[in-house]
Amino acid sequence: MARRKKIYEGKAKILYEGPEPGTLVQYFKDEGMVAEAGGPDIVEGRGVLNNRLSEFFMTGLNAIGVPTHFIRRINMREQLIRAVEIIPLAVVVRNFAAGAMTERLGIAEGTALPRPIVEFYYKDEALGDPLVTEEHVIAFGWAGQQDLDDMVALALRVNDFLSGVMMGVGIRLVDFRIEVGRIWEGDFQRLIVADEISPDSCRLWDMRTGERFGKDAGAADPSLLSEAHAEVARRLGVLPTNVTHSTKPTLIN
Numbered sequence: 411m412a413r414r415k416k417i418y419e420g421k422a423k424i425l426y427e428g429p430e431p432g433t434l435v436q437y438f439k440d441e442g443m444v445a446e447a448g449g450p451d452i453v454e455g456r457g458v459l460n461n462r463l464s465e466f467f468m469t470g471l472n473a474i475g476v477p478t479h480f481i482r483r484i485n486m487r488e489q490l491i492r493a494v495e496i497i498p499l500a501v502v503v504r505n506f507a508a509g510a511m512t513e514r515l516g517i518a519e520g521t522a523l524p525r526p527i528v529e530f531y532y533k534d535e536a537l538g539d540p541l542v543t544e545e546h547v548i549a550f551g552w553a554g555q556q557d558l559d560d561m562v563a564l565a566l567r568v569n570d571f572l573s574g575v576m577m578g579v580g581i582r583l584v585d586f587r588i589e590v591g592r593i594w595e596g597d598f599q600r601l602i603v604a605d606e607i608s609p610d611s612c613r614l615w616d617m618r619t620g621e622r623f624g625k626d627a628g629a630a631d632p633s634l635l636s637e638a639h640a641e642v643a644r645r646l647g648v649l650p651t652n653v654t655h656s657t658k659p660t661l662i663n
């Protein structure tokens with residue numbers, strides 16, 4: 411059997427050549443960052459949950475007309491996606507103050523922001539993904555003004571959708587990040603949501619208890635991360651409710 415071609419291996423995912431031109435297979439590993447703990451970590455079952463949750467969110471976005479790269483899930487750890495030209499920026503939307511914003515601006519953690527705030531971070535690991543302004547983005551040619559406007563609009567639509575879905579299961583969407591990519595359709599190009607949308611790319615706090623379920627869940631104890639991810643999946647109905655920490659993730663469909 412011919413071996414498929416590996417295109418890229420990152421911290422959390424591997425990209426393989428897809429079955430048709432313009433497609434890729436995205437494989438979700440169990441590795442990734444435990445955000446506040448400051449390093450990469452392997453959390454058993456994380457890749458399975460992120461694959462399934464990213465499918466859940468992106469399918470919902472596609473259904474309401476917010477374009478994403480997601481085509482279909484292939485198996486527990488893999489999904490078929492459209493290949494895009496990634497814009498080298500992480501687009502972050504914040505609804506409540508947390509993380510870098512509290513450190514940089516001295517705003518108390520959990521403060522409700524007067525409106526969602528969209529930020530751009532230059533994707534360069536060696537530099538620590540620094541916060542950049544639209545001026546930097548345009549001057550250095552990472553994206554154009556129209557791209558920036560489209561990215562803000564896209565990110566705010568994702569924010570409204572995700573906030574609503576999360577609120578429905580008692581979870582506050584504190585902030586999240588997406589990556590955006592360019593695709594060509596004939597002579598036209600447009601920007602679509604790429605990469606992943608999962609608890610690893612969101613801060614998610616229980617609306618009642620404040621318990622953390624997203625990327626900051628493992629700050630105190632990385633072993634809690636997979637249980638937190640599983641809780642999000644259970645509440646959203648993509649995992650059976652009786653799965654416990656000791657059981658490996660089981661998909662409903």
Ligand code: ADP
Binds near residue numbers: 423493
């Ligand atoms: P990293 O360690 O660089 O964050 P990941 O482990 O998250 O990498 O792997 C995903 C990589 O694939 C990222 O570099 C991301 O920008 C890229 N990517 C995500 N979606 C697409 C897509 N649809 N087409 C091409 N590249 C993509």
Ligand code: MG
Binds near residue numbers: 421
């Ligand atoms: Mg990544």
